[in-house]
Amino acid sequence: MYIIEKSLKLSENVYEIWVNAPHVTRNAKAGQFVIIRTDEKGERIPLTISCISGDLVRIIFMAVGKTTHALAAIPAGGSISDIAGPLGTPSEIKQYGTCVLVGGGVGIASTPVIAKALKEAGNRVIGILGARNANFLILEDEMAEICDELLIATDDGSKGHHGFAADLLKKKIDEEQVNAVWIIGPTIMMKVTSNATRDKGIKTFVSLNPIMVDGTGMCGSCRCVVGGKTKFACVDGPEFDAHEVDFDNLMQRQRYYMEHEKEALSTWQEHQCTCGRHE
Amino acid sequence: MGDRSVSDRLKDFEEVDMGLSQEEAIEEASRCLQCKKPGCVDGCPVNIDIPAFIALIANGDFIGAASSIREQNLLPAICGRVCPQETQCEELCILGKKETPIRIGQLERFAADQERNKGLTVPARKPKTGKRVAVIGSGPAGIVAAGELAKDGHDVVLFESLHTPGGVLTYGIPSFRLPKDVVKAEIDLILAMGVDLKLNHLVGRTVSPDELEGFDAVLLGTGAGLPYFMGIPGENLSGVYSANEFLTRVNLMHAERFPEYDTPIARLSRVVVVGGGNVAMDAARTARRMGAKVTLVYRRREEDLPARAAEVHHAKEEGVEIFTCANPVKILGEQSVTGIECIRMKMCQLDNGGRPVPEPVEGDTFTLDCDIVILAIGQGPNPVLVSQIKGVEKGRAGNVVTGEDGRTSHPKIFAAGDVTTGAATVILAMGGAKQAARSITAMFGN
Ligand SMILES: Cc1cc2nc3c(=O)[nH]c(=O)nc-3n(C[C@H](O)[C@H](O)[C@H](O)COP(=O)(O)OP(=O)(O)OC[C@H]3O[C@@H](n4cnc5c(N)ncnc54)[C@H](O)[C@@H]3O)c2cc1C
Ligand SMILES: Cc1cc2nc3c(=O)[nH]c(=O)nc-3n(C[C@H](O)[C@H](O)[C@H](O)COP(=O)(O)OP(=O)(O)OC[C@H]3O[C@@H](n4cnc5c(N)ncnc54)[C@H](O)[C@@H]3O)c2cc1C
Ligand code: SF4
Ligand code: SF4
Ligand code: FES
Ligand SMILES: [Mg+2]
Numbered sequence: 001m002y003i004i005e006k007s008l009k010l011s012e013n014v015y016e017i018w019v020n021a022p023h024v025t026r027n028a029k030a031g032q033f034v035i036i037r038t039d040e041k042g043e044r045i046p047l048t049i050s051c052i053s054g055d056l057v058r059i060i061f062m063a064v065g066k067t068t069h070a071l072a073a074i075p076a077g078g079s080i081s082d083i084a085g086p087l088g089t090p091s092e093i094k095q096y097g098t099c100v101l102v103g104g105g106v107g108i109a110s111t112p113v114i115a116k117a118l119k120e121a122g123n124r125v126i127g128i129l130g131a132r133n134a135n136f137l138i139l140e141d142e143m144a145e146i147c148d149e150l151l152i153a154t155d156d157g158s159k160g161h162h163g164f165a166a167d168l169l170k171k172k173i174d175e176e177q178v179n180a181v182w183i184i185g186p187t188i189m190m191k192v193t194s195n196a197t198r199d200k201g202i203k204t205f206v207s208l209n210p211i212m213v214d215g216t217g218m219c220g221s222c223r224c225v226v227g228g229k230t231k232f233a234c235v236d237g238p239e240f241d242a243h244e245v246d247f248d249n250l251m252q253r254q255r256y257y258m259e260h261e262k263e264a265l266s267t268w269q270e271h272q273c274t275c276g277r278h279e
Numbered sequence: 280m281g282d283r284s285v286s287d288r289l290k291d292f293e294e295v296d297m298g299l300s301q302e303e304a305i306e307e308a309s310r311c312l313q314c315k316k317p318g319c320v321d322g323c324p325v326n327i328d329i330p331a332f333i334a335l336i337a338n339g340d341f342i343g344a345a346s347s348i349r350e351q352n353l354l355p356a357i358c359g360r361v362c363p364q365e366t367q368c369e370e371l372c373i374l375g376k377k378e379t380p381i382r383i384g385q386l387e388r389f390a391a392d393q394e395r396n397k398g399l400t401v402p403a404r405k406p407k408t409g410k411r412v413a414v415i416g417s418g419p420a421g422i423v424a425a426g427e428l429a430k431d432g433h434d435v436v437l438f439e440s441l442h443t444p445g446g447v448l449t450y451g452i453p454s455f456r457l458p459k460d461v462v463k464a465e466i467d468l469i470l471a472m473g474v475d476l477k478l479n480h481l482v483g484r485t486v487s488p489d490e491l492e493g494f495d496a497v498l499l500g501t502g503a504g505l506p507y508f509m510g511i512p513g514e515n516l517s518g519v520y521s522a523n524e525f526l527t528r529v530n531l532m533h534a535e536r537f538p539e540y541d542t543p544i545a546r547l548s549r550v551v552v553v554g555g556g557n558v559a560m561d562a563a564r565t566a567r568r569m570g571a572k573v574t575l576v577y578r579r580r581e582e583d584l585p586a587r588a589a590e591v592h593h594a595k596e597e598g599v600e601i602f603t604c605a606n607p608v609k610i611l612g613e614q615s616v617t618g619i620e621c622i623r624m625k626m627c628q629l630d631n632g633g634r635p636v637p638e639p640v641e642g643d644t645f646t647l648d649c650d651i652v653i654l655a656i657g658q659g660p661n662p663v664l665v666s667q668i669k670g671v672e673k674g675r676a677g678n679v680v681t682g683e684d685g686r687t688s689h690p691k692i693f694a695a696g697d698v699t700t701g702a703a704t705v706i707l708a709m710g711g712a713k714q715a716a717r718s719i720t721a722m723f724g725n
Binding site for chain 1: 440442479485486487504508515518520521527537541543615
């Protein structure tokens with residue numbers, strides 16, 4: 001049992017929790033994730049480590065289906081049955097020069113840890129945050145504090161640039177020398193945005209989010225095609241060279257359980273207060 | 280008592296083999312000749328005193344029989360069920376030369392089940408030695424090593440990356456062959472000796488190799504859990520599972536009970552399983568229980584199937600169709616799987632192991648329609664930790680090289696089980712673990 005010390009709502013459907021898990025915090029590095037299981041009948045889902053403070057791990061997640069809704073419903077002081085980690089290969093942190101971190105939607109959650117690590121390694125760090133509208137923008141202050149420069153884009157123009165984060169990235173790499181780029185967000189956004197750096201040959205990382213089970217390299221559920229080779233995202237990744245990733249295969253595999261996911265969510269919503277699993 | 284009827288057992292995941300009744304056990308035990316030089320004992324990798332425990336069963340002292348087995352084997356209810364007895368103890372039973380060998384595995388299971396029903400007692404520990412040992416992985420190797428080391432009085436920390444201990448016993452072997460309450464009872468008994476089990480700890484990530492240096496000795500029991508893929512077109516389509524993933528979703532996560540349990544699994548209608556070992560049979564029989572029509576494709580002949588004969592028999596009884604001398608070349612489908620293209624294989628000269636080398640017959644292909652493909656073509660040592668540990672010699676397959684005594688080339692690191700041998704058996708993992716535990720205690724000078 002692991003206690004959720006804090007739980008808050010950041011925006012419509014986006015939540016922040018702090019889980020007491022000293023075994024995870026001890027060795028966690030930028031770009032790694034955890035796998036949680038809410039309860040004895042729960043599934044194992046991966047979530048990025050978005051901040052570490054003492055024994056607490058911060059996780060920021062969007063409630064999209066059964067497990068994330070159930071997680072959001074656990075009040076501070078409540079608990080989850082399992083949290084394993086840190087998992088995955090850490091981000092490749094070194095002195096690149098100028099780095100741009102592009103976060104889209106809830107993918108922004110992954111950016112502060114990486115930004116901080118890049119900063120500490122002596123890089124100039126530029127953050128670009130993209131969201132549907134100003135209400136969905138998360139971690140703006142935190143990123144502003146870490147980054148040398150922070151740019152914002154919203155789809156509806158309610159804040160910052162009216163348009164996509166990709167537009168700002170294109171502009172930035174035209175304006176100045178950029179040595180490395182991270183793009184983290186919905187798969188389609190990572191696919192499209194990474195095209196901006198392809199021609200210029202700028203080193204670009206994306207953090208892939210295939211469906212996982214164990215997260216320890218023993219099932220192959222998370223396999224992705226990178227540079228024509230099959231890789232296990234949970235151990236070889238989740239970060240890979242954006243220009244080598246087969247995004248279409250990833251998107252196709254992510255959709256495989258859509259019908260189950262709808263059923264799981266509606267069953268949970270119907271039974272939420274009577275099934276005995278959720279007081 | 281024999282096997283449950285096929286129609287009954289396809290409805291659930293309960294154990295197929297119902298074991299022996301007391302009368303049957305006594306009768307079977309009474310057949311034993313109590314050989315002075317028992318061949319059976321030589322066939323058992325942990326050298327259980329087989330005639331001794333069988334004599335106790337014949338006399339009706341079932342608990343005594345179980346205690347006798349426990350001197351050599353900490354997981355008797357498990358081994359009695361899953362050991363390949365027909366090629367070990369039973370193969371060397373003298374009675375096998377003329378008639379049928381003593382059903383040693385069944386008798387071992389019987390004694391262990393009787394003992395469990397009465398309630399197990401925690402084995403005694405020697406006085407504390409103050410030495411700390413890290414055991415990594417809680418499969419049969421890790422569990423047994425932890426138990427032996429705890430008995431010797433050391434402080435044992437057992438690290439497991441998953442949320443439940445047991446390794447393949449928990450996530451791989453289906454409950455219809457090895458009920459999970461049996462696994463749990465035997466593991467709990469070992470943990471009750473004071474082993475500090477740390478779940479959700481992936482060593483190599485949660486705990487760094489440097490931190491392991493803080494222990495007086497380290498035992499690697501991380502298994503061979505890395506699933507192999509074939510490298511054929513279509514392999515990354517949705518609907519292609521490794522046997523590990525498929526079995527883990529069911530055995531560990533209970534996807535067969537979705538949506539009561541949250542983990543999904545494809546709704547199966549037509550399944551092709553590729554492979555011919557125990558893992559392939561387990562996947563095929565699991566898929567049958569989930570209502571699918573199942574075809575197993577194996578590249579050699581039926582007599583070459585590496586799975587235990589009993590498992591092949593059970594699979595066939597349960598309606599698994601076995602297609603031999605064929606190998607997949609391509610998995611078909613746009614979004615998800617719609618079929619699998621196979622090529623016929625002809626058998627050529629024998630290899631070193633006496634099995635024929637299969638070679639494709641150019642141009643002779645055929646297609647099986649299916650919506651799920653399960654690949655059960657083998658597993659290798661899990662590289663996450665092993666690849667990070669320095670000073671330990673590794674073999675070609677990424678396995679850890681050890682001597683008979685479980686020592687690696689690093690003075691403080693020992694290893695046992697599938698991580699040393701590649702995918703093997705429960706009893707070999709246990710045997711290796713006992714040996715390695717003994718070497719650790721010897722190193723401490725106790
Ligand atoms: C390395 C990694 C890090 C992630 N970090 C975050 C994060 O920080 N914040 C966040 O909001 N989300 C993150 N995700 C995605 C998150 O795991 C899914 O949103 C979550 O599993 C959905 O579960 P659900 O039951 O609520 O929704 P469901 O309705 O079951 O699924 C919704 C969608 O989530 C994906 N998904 C479902 N099950 C899994 C699974 N077991 N593993 C991976 N993806 C799955 C599928 O694409 C699915 O269509 C991450 C994923 C990965 C692989
Ligand atoms: C489906 C299937 C059916 C089988 N049927 C039979 C049978 O009938 N009879 C038989 O004798 N054998 C059978 N086997 C083989 C047998 O199960 C294995 O030989 C045996 O389990 C090996 O034991 P082990 O302890 O070495 O490894 P495993 O059982 O694989 O256990 C390794 C454990 O280590 C954990 N681990 C790995 N890396 C780390 C890490 N870095 N940190 C922490 N934990 C880690 C894993 O999660 C796992 O729990 C079968 C195997 C499979 C897959
Ligand atoms: S442990 Fe295995 S080989 Fe040894 S006696 Fe029991 S069944 Fe036979
Ligand atoms: S070899 Fe057979 S008959 Fe002889 S002691 Fe062993 S089990 Fe009994
Ligand atoms: S999630 Fe199982 S191997 Fe990556
Ligand atoms: Mg889900």
